Amino acid sequence: MAQVERRAALHGALSDPGRLAVVDLLSRGDASPSELAAELGMPSNLLAHHVNVLVEHGLVERTPSEGDRRRTYLRLLPTELGPFTTALPRPLRVLFVCTANSARSHLAVALWRAASTIPAVSAGTHPAPGIDPGAIAAAVRHGLDLRGHEPRRLEAVRRDGDLVITVCDRAHEEVGLVADVHWSIPDPVRVGHDDAFDRAVTELGRRVADLAPRLVVS
Incomplete structure (x- = not known):
């Protein structure tokens, strides 16, 4: 039941269209919050909310840039739901x-x-x-x-x-x-x-x- 509850929680986190759109983009590769906001046409505060939910559920992690060291990249993590694949x-x-x-x-x-x-x-x-x-x-x-x-x-x-x-x-x-x-x-x-x-x-x-x-x- 613990595994079922975990999967149900992940499905719940992905039930919002905005969060699912973020996951779809991150399934291609990593992106900074500003890149995601521009691609999705989403206000930065709403994007931040969606990202926080995804991070909380272990779907996404934040990593600091090795380049300018100020930027943060968002990375999609493997989960029990398997890979998120779109053609x-x-x-x-x-x-x-x-x-x-x-x-x-x-x-x-x-x-x-x-x-x-x-x-x-x-x-x-x-x-x-x-x-x-x-x-x-x-x-x-x-x-x-x-x-x-x-x-x-x-x-x-x-x-x-x-x-x-x-x-x-x-x-x-x-x-x-x-x-x-x-x-x-x-x-x-x-x-x-x-x-x-x-x-x-x-x-x-x-x-x-x-x-x-x-x-x-x-």
Whole structure:
């Protein structure tokens, strides 16, 4: 009965159309409250109320930005109700973007290519000289192939029709970069430990597994 009551409480939290709209948007990726308010055309005080309810019921969590460190991102959490899935338009290509293009974006491409037939590439807003050794080691541990990968500048890679996914708060917050989806993934290079890279691979893998099957609408 405890599990049934928990599920009933979650359904109750989602029974409001405004909260369900917030969850639908967050099922694509993370967003700041201001981004959600703009997308939904919802007053900030009403959005804050809905977010508080979702946080209280364990459906959403707040995470601080690694970029400007003032912004907060909202992230949808796994629950007993399972994944929230809505179909999305199928893009010509998926473009993963981070600042240095030295770790998260390359790992995301490798994971995506194992999960989807939609082509995927990566780029950086300020590319590093090479892929971080920690990312290469993590790829080996997780059976991912980074051969032939190298950091590239966003302007040289981006094409019309790309689904742009930022996996770095700093890149997402840069002026002029409009992403279709944002995944707020902590920077493993900054930490430098194997565990940090493994956590990044795990979280990227979870997000890829959730998004890839939903890109089915022509």
